[in-house]
Structure formats: C-alpha cells, structure tokens
Amino acid sequence: MKRLNVKNFNSILSPLEEDLLQLLWPDKSMKVKELYDILKKQKKKAALSSVAVILDRLYQKKVVDRKIETAPGGVRYIYYPKKNQKQFEASVVENAVNTLINKFGSTAVNYFNERFSKRR
Amino acid sequence: MLHEILRLTETFLNSPFKMYISLLSVLFAITTFVLIKRVQKNRFKVLFIYLHLFFLILPPFMFAFSLGCDMNVLSGLISNCAIKVTETVIYTGIGAIILSVLIGYFVMPKLFSSKNTKKLKEKTILRFVNKEAKKLGIKTPKVFLIDDAKPDAFSYSTISSSIFISVGMIELLSKKELEAVLLHEFYHVHNRSSLYKFSTLILRIFSPLSRFASFNKDLDDEEAAADNFAIEKQCTNKNILNAKKKINLFFSSC
The missing domain is CATH 3.30.2010.10 (Metalloproteases ("zincins"), catalytic domain)
Structure with a gap:
C-alpha cells in the first residue's frame, strides 16, 4: 500500500498515526494491545499509552471508529477504520482546498480554474 | 413597622433565656467546627459539619421566629405561634430527609450515568x-x-x-x-x-x-x-x- 507523503501540509498525520492507520487499512479490526504488539515487532518505539492516545485521537478525528468488547479478564476497544485510504486522502484534499478558498477567496478559485484548464 | 422591629429586637436581646441559648449555640458551633478537623473518620466529620451548621443557624432562626411570633400575636393574625414554629421545623426536617433520599437514590445516579x-x-x-x-x-x-x-x-x-x-x-x-x-x-x-x-x-x-x-x-x-x-x-x-x-x-x- 502506498504510504502517505504529504509534506506540503505540515504533517496531516504524525508518524505513529500513519503507522496505526497503515495497520488498520483497508478494513481490519484490532485492539490497542494487538496494534502495540505489532509495532513492537516492527521495532517502532511507542508506549502502550501512546498507542491508546493516538487511536483515541484518530477516533475524535473520525478517521477510525471503535466498539467496546467485553471478554473474560477485561473490557477493551476494538478499532476499525471509518474511512479507507482513498476516502481519507479525499477528505484531506477537501479540507486543504476549503482552507485555501476560505483564506484567499477568489484568488484561490481563479488559480484552481487556471490550473485545471491547463491540465485539460 | 421598622419601629416595631427595632422594639422586638430589643426585647429579644433583653431576654436572658434567648441570649443564653444564642451564646451556647455559637459556642457549640465553634466547638463542632474544631472537632471537624480533629476527628479521623469521615462519618464523624460529616456529623460535626451538620451539627456546626445547625448551631450556627439556630440563633438567627430563633430571632426570626420570635420576631414573627411577636408581631403575629400583636397583630392578632395568628394565635398559636408555638404550633406554627413546631410545624415548620417538622415539615422542613421531613422535607429535607425526603429530598436527601430522592437526590441520593435517583438524581445522583442519573447525573453520573449521563x-x-x-x-x-x-x-x-x-x-x-x-x-x-x-x-x-x-x-x-x-x-x-x-x-x-x-x-x-x-x-x-x-x-x-x-x-x-x-x-x-x-x-x-x-x-x-x-x-x-x-x-x-x-x-x-x-x-x-x-x-x-x-x-x-x-x-x-x-x-x-x-x-x-x-x-x-x-x-x-x-x-x-x-x-x-x-x-x-x-x-x-x-x-x-x-x-x-x-x-x-x-x-x-x-
């Protein structure tokens, strides 16, 4: 799967966010501990609490969703992607375009028109 | 009206029994406040907190009721003030207990469950x-x-x-x-x-x-x-x- 590389927008995702999403895409469901164990095997430095924090952050950003699983010995979240990679990339682009239009108004719109007419 | 209130206040302050109760109440209020910090167990701390509040409000409570009772007797509107005071205390007490039970059993769980x-x-x-x-x-x-x-x-x-x-x-x-x-x-x-x-x-x-x-x-x-x-x-x-x-x-x- 192609890794995200969006340097132009000053880190849309932190490295750990990207690593976790790469593990969950396209449609896997995993627990915090499972994701932490995989990252550990890949020799990526991250504490269990950091993985939990990042997954919660992705949940708040509505990139992933979660459900509670009650099993013998405990209760845990199962995280799964709300958007696949294509949908996520589309939402990033949409947010970026909306930000430019809100900030620069007609200048941004004219630029996009010129740019897209040249591509044709 | 103001003149009556001032006169009744003077009567209250000149009553040895009422002043004695008021001073004792203030003394108990201070004592129970000190005891809150001295005892270890929370159940006793809570008991002393509410005793302290009781002794603290007793003098103004007595003053307000004596004022009310005296004025009502004077105006002839209410004849039996002692019964009114007793009724108020009992209804307030029962009301407070019922409210505490309702809050403790129904309201608090709902508050946290939200x-x-x-x-x-x-x-x-x-x-x-x-x-x-x-x-x-x-x-x-x-x-x-x-x-x-x-x-x-x-x-x-x-x-x-x-x-x-x-x-x-x-x-x-x-x-x-x-x-x-x-x-x-x-x-x-x-x-x-x-x-x-x-x-x-x-x-x-x-x-x-x-x-x-x-x-x-x-x-x-x-x-x-x-x-x-x-x-x-x-x-x-x-x-x-x-x-x-x-x-x-x-x-x-x-």
Whole structure:
C-alpha cells in the first residue's frame, strides 16, 4: 500500500498515526494491545499509552471508529477504520482546498480554474 | 413597622433565656467546627459539619421566629405561634430527609450515568468487587463502565454506592494494577468520601468559619489513605504505583 507523503501540509498525520492507520487499512479490526504488539515487532518505539492516545485521537478525528468488547479478564476497544485510504486522502484534499478558498477567496478559485484548464 | 422591629429586637436581646441559648449555640458551633478537623473518620466529620451548621443557624432562626411570633400575636393574625414554629421545623426536617433520599437514590445516579456510562458486565471485575465488599462487610457497590479512552475511575456513596471505571483504565492496566485502583475506590466508598466532600462544599457556602480552615489537605490525606489501603490489601505498593505511572504517561502523551 502506498504510504502517505504529504509534506506540503505540515504533517496531516504524525508518524505513529500513519503507522496505526497503515495497520488498520483497508478494513481490519484490532485492539490497542494487538496494534502495540505489532509495532513492537516492527521495532517502532511507542508506549502502550501512546498507542491508546493516538487511536483515541484518530477516533475524535473520525478517521477510525471503535466498539467496546467485553471478554473474560477485561473490557477493551476494538478499532476499525471509518474511512479507507482513498476516502481519507479525499477528505484531506477537501479540507486543504476549503482552507485555501476560505483564506484567499477568489484568488484561490481563479488559480484552481487556471490550473485545471491547463491540465485539460 | 421598622419601629416595631427595632422594639422586638430589643426585647429579644433583653431576654436572658434567648441570649443564653444564642451564646451556647455559637459556642457549640465553634466547638463542632474544631472537632471537624480533629476527628479521623469521615462519618464523624460529616456529623460535626451538620451539627456546626445547625448551631450556627439556630440563633438567627430563633430571632426570626420570635420576631414573627411577636408581631403575629400583636397583630392578632395568628394565635398559636408555638404550633406554627413546631410545624415548620417538622415539615422542613421531613422535607429535607425526603429530598436527601430522592437526590441520593435517583438524581445522583442519573447525573453520573449521563457520562456515557452503562453497567459493567465483565464477570472477573464484578467477582473481585463482590469479594472485596464481603470482606469489608459493606453492600456491593454497583460498577459502571465509562465509554472513554482516557483512564478514569471514581466513586460515590449516598444511599447506594457506585464505582465508575473507564474502558481506557481497564485497557491500560494489568489485572493487579486494576485491582489496586478498585481497592483505592473501595476505600472511598467505605469511608463515604463523596459525602464528606459534598458536606465540606455545603460548609464552605454557609459557614463563615470555613474561611479560617482549609479542607484541601484533608482531601489529599484521603487520597493518600486510599492508596495505603490498596497497598495494605495487596501487600505491595508496586501495583498502585505502576497504575499511577501509566495514567500519568497517558495524560502526558495527550
């Protein structure tokens, strides 16, 4: 799967966010501990609490969703992607375009028109 | 009207019996306030808080009623003031008890349940809570699960007791560390810490003497005692310390 590389927008995702999403895409469901164990095997430095924090952050950003699983010995979240990679990339682009239009108004719109007419 | 009030005030102040009761009340109010800080157990602290408030409001209460009674007798509107006073005290007392039961049993659980909570169904945790409640000789508190990734645990005890614990807390900690946190909350349930905290709030609102004392140290001591309770039960401080470390690490990563 192609890794995200969006340097132009000053880190849309932190490295750990990207690593976790790469593990969950396209449609896997995993627990915090499972994701932490995989990252550990890949020799990526991250504490269990950091993985939990990042997954919660992705949940708040509505990139992933979660459900509670009650099993013998405990209760845990199962995280799964709300958007696949294509949908996520589309939402990033949409947010970026909306930000430019809100900030620069007609200048941004004219630029996009010129740019897209040249591509044709 | 004002002249009448001033005259009746003078009558009140010149009544040896009423002044004696008022002075005794103030003395008891000061004594009970000192005792709040001296006793160890929360149930006695709470008792002294409400006794202090009672003795504090008794003199103005007596003054207001004597004023009312005298004026009513003078105007001839109400003939039997003593019955009115007794009725008011009884209805207020019964009303306060009923309100406390309603708040403790119905309102408080609803207030806390609104925080994305539902009853915990996980058997291992429930078995542990049941076992520890039996050891302490208290009614098993209800355990609620908070749907939140942040590690959180708290309890309250009014008519019924409840412990709240978040999914994040259960995910983050090992079995023994989680038990340490639950034992910490058990201490608060057994010691009626939430009732004491609520009572100090009432005290701070209604008692001018509370300006001269701080209850923050009491609450810190309460937390330390709850940790010590967990350490004593598990015969090690490793679990409670590791739990705190993991919780702090979580929040420092946010």
